[in-house]
Amino acid sequence: xxxxxxxxxxxxxxxxxxxxxxxxxxxxxxxxxxxxxxxxxxxxxxxxxxxxxxxxxxxxxxxxxxxxxxxxxxxxxxxxxxxxxxxxxxxxxxxxxxxxxxxxxxxxxxxxxxxxxxxxxxxxxxxxxxxxxxxxxxxxxxxxxxxxxxxxxxxxxxxxxxxxxxxxxxxxxxxxxxxxxxxxxxxxxxxxxxxxxxxxxxxxxxxxxxxxxxxxxxxxxxxxxxxxxxxxxxxxxxxxxxxxxxxxxxxxxxxxxxxxxxxxxxxxxxxxxxxxxxxxxxxxxxxxxxxxxx
Amino acid sequence: xxxxxxxxxxxxxxxxxxxxxxxxxxxxxxxxxxxxxxxxxxxxxxxxxxxxxxxxxxxxxxxxxxxxxxxxxxxxxxxxxxxxxxxxxxxxxxxxxxxxxxxxxxxxxxxxxxxxxxxxxxxxxxxxxxxxxxxxxxxxxxxxxxxxxxxxxxxxxxxxxxxxxxxxxxxxxxxxxxxxxxxxxxxxxxxxxxxxxxxxxxxxxxxxxxxxxxxxxxxxxxxxxxxxx
Amino acid sequence: xxxxxxxxxxxxxxxxxxxxxxxxxxxxxxxxxxxxxxxxxxxxxxxxxxxxxxxxxxxxxxxxxxxxxxxxxxxxxxxxxxxxxxxxxxxxxxxxxxxxxxxxxxxxxxxxxxxxxxxxxxxxxxxxxxxxxxxxxxxxxxxxxxxxxxxxxxxxxxxxxxxxxxxxxxxxxxxxxxxxxxxxxxxxxxxxxxxxxxxxxxxxxxxxxxxxxxxxxxxxxxxxxxxxxxxxxxxxxxxxxxxxxxxxxxxxxxxxxxxxxxxxxxxxxxxxxxxxxxxxxxxxxxxxxxxxxxxxxxxxx
Numbered sequence: 052x053x054x055x056x057x058x059x060x061x062x063x064x065x066x067x068x069x070x071x072x073x074x075x076x077x078x079x080x081x082x083x084x085x086x087x088x089x090x091x092x093x094x095x096x097x098x099x100x101x102x103x104x105x106x107x108x109x110x111x112x113x114x115x116x117x118x119x120x121x122x123x124x125x126x127x128x129x130x131x132x133x134x135x136x137x138x139x140x141x142x143x144x145x146x147x148x149x150x151x152x153x154x155x156x157x158x159x160x161x162x163x164x165x166x167x168x169x170x171x172x173x174x175x176x177x178x179x180x181x182x183x184x185x186x187x188x189x190x191x192x193x194x195x196x197x198x199x200x201x202x203x204x205x206x207x208x209x210x211x212x213x214x215x216x217x218x219x220x221x222x223x224x225x226x227x228x229x230x231x232x233x234x235x236x237x238x239x240x241x242x243x244x245x246x247x248x249x250x251x252x253x254x255x256x257x258x259x260x261x262x263x264x265x266x267x268x269x270x271x272x273x274x275x276x277x278x279x280x281x282x283x284x285x286x287x288x289x290x291x292x293x294x295x296x297x298x299x300x301x302x303x304x305x306x307x308x309x310x311x312x313x314x315x316x317x318x319x320x321x322x323x324x325x326x327x328x329x330x331x332x333x334x335x336x337x338x339x340x341x342x343x344x345x
Numbered sequence: 346x347x348x349x350x351x352x353x354x355x356x357x358x359x360x361x362x363x364x365x366x367x368x369x370x371x372x373x374x375x376x377x378x379x380x381x382x383x384x385x386x387x388x389x390x391x392x393x394x395x396x397x398x399x400x401x402x403x404x405x406x407x408x409x410x411x412x413x414x415x416x417x418x419x420x421x422x423x424x425x426x427x428x429x430x431x432x433x434x435x436x437x438x439x440x441x442x443x444x445x446x447x448x449x450x451x452x453x454x455x456x457x458x459x460x461x462x463x464x465x466x467x468x469x470x471x472x473x474x475x476x477x478x479x480x481x482x483x484x485x486x487x488x489x490x491x492x493x494x495x496x497x498x499x500x501x502x503x504x505x506x507x508x509x510x511x512x513x514x515x516x517x518x519x520x521x522x523x524x525x526x527x528x529x530x531x532x533x534x535x536x537x538x539x540x541x542x543x544x545x546x547x548x549x550x551x552x553x554x555x556x557x558x559x560x561x562x563x564x565x566x567x568x569x570x571x572x573x574x
Numbered sequence: 575x576x577x578x579x580x581x582x583x584x585x586x587x588x589x590x591x592x593x594x595x596x597x598x599x600x601x602x603x604x605x606x607x608x609x610x611x612x613x614x615x616x617x618x619x620x621x622x623x624x625x626x627x628x629x630x631x632x633x634x635x636x637x638x639x640x641x642x643x644x645x646x647x648x649x650x651x652x653x654x655x656x657x658x659x660x661x662x663x664x665x666x667x668x669x670x671x672x673x674x675x676x677x678x679x680x681x682x683x684x685x686x687x688x689x690x691x692x693x694x695x696x697x698x699x700x701x702x703x704x705x706x707x708x709x710x711x712x713x714x715x716x717x718x719x720x721x722x723x724x725x726x727x728x729x730x731x732x733x734x735x736x737x738x739x740x741x742x743x744x745x746x747x748x749x750x751x752x753x754x755x756x757x758x759x760x761x762x763x764x765x766x767x768x769x770x771x772x773x774x775x776x777x778x779x780x781x782x783x784x785x786x787x788x789x790x791x792x793x794x795x796x797x798x799x800x801x802x803x804x805x806x807x808x809x810x811x812x813x814x815x816x817x818x819x820x821x822x823x824x825x826x827x828x829x830x831x832x833x834x835x836x837x838x839x840x841x842x843x844x845x846x847x848x849x850x851x852x853x854x855x856x857x858x859x860x861x862x863x864x865x866x867x868x869x870x871x872x873x874x875x
Binding site for chain 1 (some may be wrong): 582627646660670678
């Protein structure tokens with residue numbers, strides 16, 4: 052029955068116009084960023100390399116390639132894409148409560164656990180499809196428009212340059228990690244959705260939490276660094292970027308195929324998985340006992 | 346009489362007498378050797394050893410045209426090439442017109458005794474404000490140079506020669522230069538904290554290094570001006 | 575007849591409000607069971623407990639002889655229900671809604687089978703229209719189709735005639751009678767339309783303020799000995815005069831402004847009519863009023 056329910060939930064997701072709004076929004080965001088970088092790419096790179104222009108010859112056109120643009124787009128995963136995920140996932144249970152269909156669903160011979168799991172799995176597939184769509188636009192379309200070259204990624208205190216032959220697998224890994232991060236957002240939104248009778252609350256709550264924790268993380272206040280940040284899922288959501296930090300040998304040359312501190316990435320992935328399990332556990336536990344009065 | 350005695354004592358002590366060494370003659374001979382090359386193209390492997398730049402070994406093309414045009418290009422990839430590398434060819438110093446030179450004695454470079462010649466250009470308009478050349482007088486090759494330029498600060502070149510030494514073209518050049526701290530404002534880069542500790546020892550080192558290993562020299566076959574754009 | 579639904583001492587409180595207070599009842603197989611009560615009496619709460627949407631504070635529910643807590647899924651596979659107005663997926667078509675709820679109920683139906691379900695409720699022509707374009711009556715009929723999609727043995731209907739026109743109400747009535755008499759299904763139905771319930775219910779329960787007021791067979795509760803008859807004549811004074819001096823005096827229940835309300839056997843109406851005519855009293859109207867309505871009001875007021 053779980054498989055049947057999952058198929059039904061997926062069917063319902065893709066029958067709703069708002070789902071396609073999300074795909075459209077991604078397309079608009081990506082194309083806007085591509086347009087801005089095509090017109091003003093040099094200024095964007097100068098933002099990062101301004102301090103080094105006296106010392107180095109900076110090959111702006113080469114840096115502004117399809118891979119660089121894709122990394123720029125991936126930063127939208129932090130705030131913008133979670134909103135689009137919350138738009139669907141936050142509506143999963145509360146939307147049905149509001150529409151009155153929850154009582155029809157829950158009064159059928161299916162367990163509440165199955166209902167929650169089916170909705171979660173369907174949301175996860177939605178997240179995956181959203182990311183595949185994003186990959187097609189952000190990566191492949193950028194490669195077409197901007198061409199390909201070595202990838203330059205900026206850290207606060209370092210510049211990482213990767214051979215163009217050593218880049219694609221990193222993007223695959225980054226997108227897979229991003230899928231995990233956004234699935235966690237979906238799980239959180241579904242959890243809020245279980246507590247509410249309409250969708251606005253869960254969607255807003257999800258986005259607010261992401262924004263607040265992102266701000267806490269960026270402020271770098273020492274007391275937060277010891278207490279909140281290590282466990283904040285927003286810090287771990289950025290793990291996709293870790294695939295673009297390369298290791299150097301003793302001479303300072305990067306090693307193809309390497310990633311800085313892979314155990315940190317594994318830890319982040321496990322923490323995100325842990326959050327998914329926690330949110331699902333809370334949702335199922337609450338929803339099983341919930342009195343359906345709508 | 347006393348003078349001759351003095352010299353005889355010194356000779357017996359094995360002290361090098363100031364023979365009245367002509368450093369300008371050395372410079373002339375070195376220049377003559379370097380002048381044999383009008384232009385060259387070479388393929389090089391560029392290694393970057395700068396604290397804040399993590400880059401792969403790049404295959405670069407080096408273009409040179411007498412007297413002072415030199416360009417290093419990574420044609421296929423991205424390399425941040427220091428601006429001062431335009432002076433990788435010692436000819437920039439050797440082609441100076443008005444200068445004062447001083448003998449700095451002998452120092453070892455890569456195990457070879459080298460004559461140290463300090464050069465001070467007299468023309469204020471010249472980009473180079475001072476230069477120190479370490480010359481292997483047996484081969485008439487510049488083994489090391491420390492150059493202070495107004496535009497690019499102070500940088501050091503160490504050259505290793507091999508198959509092309511007759512042309513005064515190195516097999517390897519190590520180029521050390523001053524760097525500026527690279528630090529982005531908070532919130533611009535949005536980093537993932539992977540717990541990688543900073544090397545505090547290295548942080549104090551404000552020097553960057555690049556190494557170019559040359560191969561496939563094509564000498565005096567002509568180089569198009571467009572390669573220097 | 576075996577009991578299909580067995581409810582014992584059911585209680586449910588929301589905060590300080592006792593929505594259902596020690597309610598027990600028995601629904602037998604194949605009967606139409608009327609569940610009556612005013613707004614807020616506890617009908618919907620009870621129905622939601624039957625469908626496990628709400629957990630009772632205490633009491634037990636058995637359906638098909640199985641404990642609802644232990645055998646929920648097995649039981650619900652054999653049940654079809656509408657609770658209040660049937661809210662379906664508005665962005666899907668009728669066919670899609672039916673297919674979804676059929677699948678969830680454990681039946682795999684072909685498009686042909688689904689279309690026949692829609693024909694049954696008169697919606698075949700609008701099968702591929704989105705539900706948001708449906709009128710209230712059409713939604714109600716679709717809700718009934720959804721309740722019947724898995725061919726349930728027990729059908730629970732909460733206000734199934736809401737929003738329907740008189741023809742629609744008659745259609746539902748005929749459908750319920752068909753389901754009960756022809757297909758031998760058990761129908762548990764709550765409704766405000768007492769006149770309709772009087773026509774279709776075999777048994778009924780009246781609930782008020784969460785408490786059971788009365789339960790029993792309709793035929794036994796609404797005694798044919800005590801039908802209420804309304805008499806309207808041209809000359810009320812003369813009518814009253816005659817009746818007070820005749821054995822009909824015992825049957826006068828109420829004297830209203832324009833009519834007399836009598837309590838008597840329905841079968842004696844022709845006799846009364848004949849005697850009034852014989853005494854030159856012109857009769858405008860003599861008819862039985864709804865017994866159930868009176869019975870209900872007498873129990874709940």
